[in-house]
Amino acid sequence: QIELERQKLRRLSTTRPQTIDGTPVELNANIELPDDVIEADEAGASGIGLFRTEFLFMNRDTLPNEEEQFEAYRKVVESMHGLPVTIRTYDLGADKQLDGVERPMLQNPALGLRAIRLCLTEPRRFQIQLRAILRASNYGKVRMLIPMISGAAEVDQTLQQIELAKATLTAKGIPFDPNIPVGGMIEVPAAALALRMFRRKLDFLSIGTNDLIQYTLAIDRTDDSVAHLYDPLHPAVLHLIALVISGANRTNIPVALCGEMAGDIKLTRLLLGLGLRQFSMHPGQMLAVKQEVLRTNLSSVKLLARRMLRIADPERMQNMLDRLNAD
Ligand code: PEP
Ligand code: MG
Numbered sequence: 009q010i011e012l013e014r015q016k017l018r019r020l021s022t023t024r025p026q027t028i029d030g031t032p033v034e035l036n037a038n039i040e041l042p043d044d045v046i047e048a049d050e051a052g053a054s055g056i057g058l059f060r061t062e063f064l065f066m067n068r069d070t071l072p073n074e075e076e077q078f079e080a081y082r083k084v085v086e087s088m089h090g091l092p093v094t095i096r097t098y099d100l101g102a103d104k105q106l107d108g109v110e111r112p113m114l115q116n117p118a119l120g121l122r123a124i125r126l127c128l129t130e131p132r133r134f135q136i137q138l139r140a141i142l143r144a145s146n147y148g149k150v151r152m153l154i155p156m157i158s159g160a161a162e163v164d165q166t167l168q169q170i171e172l173a174k175a176t177l178t179a180k181g182i183p184f185d186p187n188i189p190v191g192g193m194i195e196v197p198a199a200a201l202a203l204r205m206f207r208r209k210l211d212f213l214s215i216g217t218n219d220l221i222q223y224t225l226a227i228d229r230t231d232d233s234v235a236h237l238y239d240p241l242h243p244a245v246l247h248l249i250a251l252v253i254s255g256a257n258r259t260n261i262p263v264a265l266c267g268e269m270a271g272d273i274k275l276t277r278l279l280l281g282l283g284l285r286q287f288s289m290h291p292g293q294m295l296a297v298k299q300e301v302l303r304t305n306l307s308s309v310k311l312l313a314r315r316m317l318r319i320a321d322p323e324r325m326q327n328m329l330d331r332l333n334a335d
Pocket of ligand 2: 195216218219
């Protein structure tokens with residue numbers, strides 16, 4: 009039975025993802041290392057929605073230099089044959105640490121120097137990655153994604169760093185896409201609530217629900233003892249997600265969701281109903297999500313999804329979700 013189901017799903021790999029009423033939906037892949045593009049391609053991904061580049065830096069003694077990074081990014085870009093590749097600048101710190109680096113014991117590493125905060129404190133290392141990504145943009149459609157933004161000044165500084173990397177390459181006559189889109193990950197409640205701060209600065213947004221849930225509910229995502237409280241359907245989480253999607257759609261800024269929620273078929277209709285049209289997930293989940301998209305009648309799920317935003321009781325929330333997913 010399982011094998012039959014798998015075969016049925018595999019046949020969907022070339023089917024265009026769209027809802028019953030014909031609304032197109034983008035299903036992109038999350039990857040961690042360049043070879044993961046094979047699985048993304050087999051699953052028929054519309055592109056790479058999240059390349060977690062920090063994995064190139066982890067489990068090794070020395071850091072990858074510009075050449076090594078450039079080759080890794082170029083390999084992914086060329087393998088996707090013109091489909092967009094979203095390269096996230098390294099998200100190190102907290103749950104993803106470098107090997108062999110002395111670091112102080114911190115009470116709250118997830119609230120400390122991680123992701124873009126860390127990059128901005130080590131501009132020399134950051135410049136190396138920015139140049140490598142820019143160089144890869146000459147070989148296909150590359151978008152750059154900044155993790156864990158929380159304030160406007162941080163985005164301004166990042167954009168300045170990108171301009172500096174561009175100027176260095178230009179001075180050396182090295183080609184790159186001068187109009188490379190730059191996006192931000194919405195993973196911190198402050199960023200979701202003050203989305204307008206980024207409207208004119210960024211070309212696209214991507215909601216990182218793994219961290220957004222952690223920071224909204226004050227649940228350490230790596231701590232098993234509180235894992236039972238980690239709830240994607242918590243009304244506060246749903247409100248923030250809905251707020252970002254509607255704010256972005258209203259102002260015509262493309263928005264994707266690339267946390268684990270994007271690959272959970274129980275949540276596909278809910279997210280579609282809230283207005284999400286770009287999903288990014290592990291390639292292994294893509295065909296099942298596509299099947300769900302193909303079975304979805306958008307007008308009926310919109311209504312139920314909006315009603316779910318008004319529910320505070322967890323049991324009623326679950327019942328409503330079951331109704332949304334029925335048939
Ligand atoms: C997220 O936080 O949802 C996300 C996609 O990033 P990561 O899981 O790599 O922190
Ligand atoms: Mg994250």
